[in-house]
Amino acid sequence: xxxxxxxxxxxxxxxxxxxxxxxxxxxxxxxxxxxxxxxxxxxxxxxxxxxxxxxxxxxxxxxxxxxxxxxxxxxxxxxxxxxxxxxxxxxxxxxxxxxxxxxxxxxxxxxxxxxxxxxxxxxxxxxxxxxxxxxxxxxxxxxxxxxxxxxxxxxxxxxxxxxxxxxxxxxxxxxxxxxxxxxxxxxxxxxxxxxxxxxxxxxxxxxxxxxxxxxxxxxxxxxxxxxxxxxxxxxxxxxxxxxxxxxxxxxxxxxxxxxxxxxxxxxxxxxxxxxxxxxxxxxxxxxxxxxxxxxxxxxxxxxxxxxxxxxxxx
Numbered sequence: 001x002x003x004x005x006x007x008x009x010x011x012x013x014x015x016x017x018x019x020x021x022x023x024x025x026x027x028x029x030x031x032x033x034x035x036x037x038x039x040x041x042x043x044x045x046x047x048x049x050x051x052x053x054x055x056x057x058x059x060x061x062x063x064x065x066x067x068x069x070x071x072x073x074x075x076x077x078x079x080x081x082x083x084x085x086x087x088x089x090x091x092x093x094x095x096x097x098x099x100x101x102x103x104x105x106x107x108x109x110x111x112x113x114x115x116x117x118x119x120x121x122x123x124x125x126x127x128x129x130x131x132x133x134x135x136x137x138x139x140x141x142x143x144x145x146x147x148x149x150x151x152x153x154x155x156x157x158x159x160x161x162x163x164x165x166x167x168x169x170x171x172x173x174x175x176x177x178x179x180x181x182x183x184x185x186x187x188x189x190x191x192x193x194x195x196x197x198x199x200x201x202x203x204x205x206x207x208x209x210x211x212x213x214x215x216x217x218x219x220x221x222x223x224x225x226x227x228x229x230x231x232x233x234x235x236x237x238x239x240x241x242x243x244x245x246x247x248x249x250x251x252x253x254x255x256x257x258x259x260x261x262x263x264x265x266x267x268x269x270x271x272x273x274x275x276x277x278x279x280x281x282x283x284x285x286x287x288x289x290x291x292x293x294x295x296x297x298x299x300x301x302x303x304x305x306x307x308x309x310x311x312x313x314x
Contacts, residue, residue, distance in 0.1 A: 024049065026075065026092030031099045032061050033144035035172045042075065042096070056082060064102035064143035064176070069095050105140040107133050110167060110181050113149035117165075118185065121154075128188035130215050134162055135182040145171040152178070156185075186215040190225045192244035202234040203252055214243060221246040231284065251283040254303040261290050263301050265311040274311070276301065287312060 025044040032041050040046040040054030058078035062068035072094055079085050110133050118124040118131060150168040158164050165181045193212045198204070211225035223229060223244045232249040242248075255261050255278040265272040276290030282303045290301045290309070301309035 022049070022087065023089045023091050026072070026090060026096060028093045029097040029099075031101050033101050035061050035143070035145070035174055037061050037098060039079070053085075061100045061143075062098060064100050065141060067097060067099040070098055071095055101144040102141045103144050105136065105142055105169060105177070105179065107136050109147070110136070110149065110165075110179075113151060113167065114165060114181070114183060117151035117154070124185065124187075128190075128213055130186050130188055132184045132186075133181060134184055136179055140169075140177055140179055142169050142176040143171045146173075147171050148173075150175075154183075188213040189216045189222070191216060191222045192225050192227075192229065194238045194240055194242040194244060196240050198234045198238040200234055200237050204229055204232050204234065204249065206230055209244065216243070223249075251285055252306070253281065253283050254286070254306050254308070255282045255288065257281055259307065260293075261301060261303070262308050263290065263299065263311050264304075264309070274299075 024039075024042075026042050027044055030037070030041050032038075036057045037059045038054065039049070039056045039058055042058060043049060043054075046054050056079070058075055059070065072090055072092060075096065076090060079088070111131070114131050114133070118129065148170045150170060151165055152168055153166045155164045162182055162184045165183055167179045167181055168175050169177045169179060190211055191214055192209045193214075195208055195210045198208060202208075209229070214222075216222045220243075223246055229244070229249055231252060233252045234248065235250045236248055238244070238248060257278055257280050259278045261276050261278050263274040263276050265274060275293040276299060277293065279289040279291060279298070282288040284303055284305070287300055287302045288309075289298050291297070292299055300312040302312050303309045
């Protein structure tokens with residue numbers, strides 16, 4: 001008798017015939033994950049109803065994390081607008097328990113939308129950068145569902161020493177929360193990285209280094225991969241993976257005091273090779289005084305390689 005009263009309420013709401021063609025058996029307790037309660041969520045076995053019926057909206061979902069109670073009459077009213085359901089009977093408890101699941105928003109969720117936003121806005125656009133999410137408010141919860149993110153603002157270098165982004169969290173297209181996200185944005189530079197262990201005094205070859213993108217401090221004196229350091233001398237032992245700094249290498253020693261230097265004198269259609277004795281130690285590119293072997297005159301020489309140089313002036 002109790003069950004019949006439930007069916008009668010439904011039939012009256014629809015003003016249809018009491019000879020129902022279809023009976024929908026409804027669950028007593030339902031948990032949904034989107035903003036709407038669909039017919040497919042309510043029925044015990046959604047496979048027993050037409051496929052297009054399963055996605056029909058019956059009512060709005062309750063707030064995330066809350067439980068709401070709906071009468072069978074409310075469900076009937078929600079279905080009354082569908083003309084092909086006027087001969088449908090509802091079967092179930094007089095009151096249905098409906099809840100909407102929620103979840104905690106995690107810090108890692110913000111990396112992808114932040115990188116996309118920064119990559120299309122100045123001053124980060126067309127530059128290589130790295131972003132680190134430092135913190136978000138504790139226990140930010142949103143409904144379960146399809147989650148998307150919209151960056152509304154990025155404040156650079158706040159009083160706390162890092163930047164702050166404001167991110168709207170949308171679930172199934174509805175804004176559910178605006179989350180302030182503490183972030184650190186750093187530009188990347190292409191620098192030389194040691195490819196294998198190098199001993200002090202080693203002369204750098206092309207296979208000794210590789211180029212990589214790194215966050216570097218401008219005060220760190222890291223060598224850009226655009227700088228040619230092949231042929232330079234390692235001034236201290238280096239380990240594979242080290243970022244190459246300017247103080248870790250020096251130009252190779254080309255002549256020591258007392259060494260003989262082959263000196264090329266270049267002029268208009270004239271190329272003369274002299275020999276002179278170095279009066280000081282000199283590295284690649286240095287200019288040192290040498291004593292001409294034949295005339296004993298001092299000449300200024302720019303060192304171009306080991307034991308070699310070009311005449312700068314007599």
